[in-house]
Amino acid sequence: MSYCCGASTIGFIGSYRQQSVMVHQVPLLYCPVCHDVQVHPAVKEEFELVVDYAKEDRVREVTLRETITPEMIEEWKEYGISFQEDADFEPILREQIDHSLDLLRVSKILNDKEWGEELKKRLKALTTQLKKLEEQKEESR
Template identity: 65%
Template sequence: MSFCCGASMIGVVGTWNHQYVKVHHVPLLCCPVCQNVIVHPAVKEEFDLVVEYAQEDQVKEITLRESVTPEMIDEWKEICVSFQDDDSERVIREQIDHSLDLLSIAKQLEDQSWEEDLKNRLRVLSLRLRKLEENKESSK
């Protein structure tokens, strides 16, 4: 599990632009608060190799689909606290629940800095959830 801004990052499979090469079907970890995104450590070496080969062959767009099996994705889903699929609202609610759990621990430990980080994270997540709910209502 990876952490950023005091709590967990969300797993997602998406497209990543790296060194002028667009790579599709890349397992990523992203922070819903600060928008930090990294390539999942389990495929980082494979990702770097594929990008290097693409650059040598002057290919601008490639995919990791052949390297990433459904079994690997299922394994990553188990490692991540949340794994984003088509239900963004569910993922944000999970992140809010985890942040609230961590906030109670931070309060018990009397860790003011961690408490503030978690409160900031909760503010951002709540705002995102509110926007999702508003968009959902307006699209009805």
């Protein structure tokens, strides 16, 4: 499982700019709490090579993968990361909240107050995002 600031990251396919090069169709990891985005470790080397070649050729936009197959997504999921395969972010946020609640229960059993406080901050951030998402869905109806 990949973590950032105490929250498990979410995988998705998107665009990512490194230096002056915009790379499309990149497997990325997103932290729903601090909003950090990074290239998935499974393609990090390939991504860096593509960026280096693009810089040498003075190309500003490239595509990492022309096609993303279900097999690739399954391989990326092996890192233990929730992977967003469609536009609906709500199930993943709910999964993150459930996971955080489970960990909060463990922190109480272990009487680890510091960890419990960190988990409460994570839950607050995740819940805020979920509420915003639900409000956006209501407005679009």
